[in-house]
Amino acid sequence: MTAVAAKDWVPRGPGVVRFGLAGFVNAVGTGVFYPYALIILTALTRLPLAAVGAGLTVTALAALPLLGPVGRLVDRWGPRRVYVAAGLARTAAYAGYVLLPGLVPFLACSLVVALANRAEQISTPLLAAGLAPAGGRDRWLALSRVVFNAGVALGVLAGSLAVGAGARGAMLLAWGNALSFAAAAVLVWTLPRVAAEPRTSARPRRPWRDRPFLAVSAVVTVLWFTALAVEAALPVVLIERLALPPWLVGALFGLNTVLLAALQLPLSARVERWAPRRVLAVGALLHAALPLGLLAVSASAPGTVAAALVLAVAMTAYTLGELLGSQAGLVLLVRLAPAEAGGSYLAGHQLLIGAASALTPALVTALLAAPAALWWGLVAVTVAAAATAAPIGVAAAARRAGKVNAQ
Structure with a gap:
């Protein structure tokens, strides 16, 4: 560029x-x-x-x-x-x-x-x-x-x-x-002050009754769960189950880190003109790439070089999904939150994220007894997340909140 x-x-x-x-x-x-x-x-x-x-x-x-x-x-x-x-x-x-x-x-x-x-x-x-x-x-x-x-x-x-x-x-x-x-x-x-918005009603608005916001929050939480599950399970499966060298785990996470840092801003600018809900759906779908790559490697048991190539391609696609999903999800969450209740809305979202963070390690540990079940489960939830994100009807809610049309 x-x-x-x-x-x-x-x-x-x-x-x-x-x-x-x-x-x-x-x-x-x-x-x-x-x-x-x-x-x-x-x-x-x-x-x-x-x-x-x-x-x-x-x-x-x-x-x-x-x-x-x-x-x-x-x-x-x-x-x-x-x-x-x-x-x-x-x-x-x-x-x-x-x-x-x-x-x-x-x-x-x-x-x-x-x-x-x-x-x-x-x-x-x-x-x-x-x-x-x-x-x-x-x-x-x-x-x-x-x-x-x-x-x-x-x-x-x-x-x-x-x-x-x-x-x-x-x-x-x-x-x-x-x-x-x-x-x-x-x-x-030292930054300029961001003033709190005046309330438009005596009773503060709650996110739990806002279906478009809840749908976006649920999709983002599923993608967060997927990332935590991969982070926890990948080293165990590659090193202990597939007997692949430890350096491969470090290389894959390194590839993920480099792509996240290098592509976030330019990629976010490229997709600014796209409907955020569609970007979120594509990002969710791409999260399935790494579990599918791990399923392929587990089923075929290739050599180290072949496994590294397959997993590098899968990690690249997964990371693109992470970039698209995190950016579009954040944009939608901020757009859909009413100006006078943005803190309450994002607190509700953080409640879901916190629950997922607390429960994921125990769930992944239980599923590691059968890694294929874990990877197929992650494929299923990411496909479901994409299917949930694609039809989110947020235009009316965005207009009511005086925001940019999110369609």
Whole structure:
């Protein structure tokens, strides 16, 4: 793509650099802890591994009923204030992991982290939508995905370098995490204020009665579940069941990461003129490519080179689906959420995402006894998601909310 063509997909507007940098710094902190949380927190809290794992699961579930009040707070305060509050809360929680060892402080800090993570995920799309200039909302939303993927990738690398240093490395990572979230909060605080929209009625609108929004949220949640299931099951199946070399797993995830970072903005710009619901349907359908590739490799048991080629093609198609599905889903969720109740609507969506995140590991573990059932199940749910997305009738809802026609 030429430099001139790049002008067509680079987001613009006041504060875009600070917004992107805040998202990147925030994501680095997330990536540092995400894959190594059990190891790091066991070293910091001096609790047994089983207690740490159970505590993280319990606090993640306990945070879900609190998302409704958080969403209403976003509607009342605006997304910028809630984003900053969430960042400072995570700063305090990660400092607490270091300074307050023991079970009760661990559970309290973990609950704060779980709730603040969801609050940030509710606030970020609304912040992007509120700051973007006319006609630039979709690109700002795409930028939030780019910096998240790039930041998490860097964070995972940084965590891998420090996690082997035991308690000292864990302490450094925790303090680094605390600083990253504080820095992101400061950057967001310097952005222009996104004012909360006035309510049009005394009773706030709820997402559970909005069928188009629920349909989009359900499709996006299914795609999120698919990604988590693949991430959890792929290493086990390739290494333990198919006896393929471990480097293949790293290469496939590396390919996914590179494509996500390189193609999100240009691809999002290319499909801006397409109906988002159709882009979401195509993205959902492409999610089936990797499970189908794994089924083919499992059935034919080819050599390492042939398996690598098949899975590389499947991962490329799957990643394109991830790019299209995540972008179109985010665009539709923001468009369909009423301006005065955007926080409440996205909180409802995060409730579904949080439930899927909590339940996926146990479900995947149970299905790994029969990997073919897992892969066929993922093919089925992605096809069902595509069939749900394609006929979503969102034009009337979008017009009522004063939004761009989403058809």
